[in-house]
Amino acid sequence: MIRGQGAVVTNRHSGKQALLERQVAECIKDSGKTLDILQKETGIHRAKLGRMRLCKCHVTFDEAAMIFSAVSRPSLALMALALLEQEGALTPETMAYLDNFLADLPDLLERLNQLGPTLNPKWAHGSAHHIGVLMAEHADRRLQAEAFAPANAARRLS
16 A cells, blocks of 8 residues: 555455466566467457556466467466465476476365364464475485486486
């Protein structure tokens, strides 16, 4: 919000929607594809793609997903980051991991739902920390195994 001369004006360049719009604009600019090519690949009119590239129009999640897919970007990860209002730069490996994790999330949610009343909401923070520790340990084991494995065996590990 920007306050000026007694009026309250909403800043268009803040919040989840604005972050999603900036992500879409960056993807369009960085793709190296023309608007005509993107129009063919997404079905979104060229004029609207031009406004999206300039952050001058509202972007729906469906439109963002089509654009991210057309430019080979991890759509689930980018949309989750927009919802969480996380702007920090993440490595391509982290983005790919997050995209794959979110793609498998519906199966996890089904398993959690089966646990139903046995889940205590207070456990969520500890569970997230525990998963992070397990992931770090797993990564360390993989790195150690690759460091001591012969060249051909290291390729098979991945």
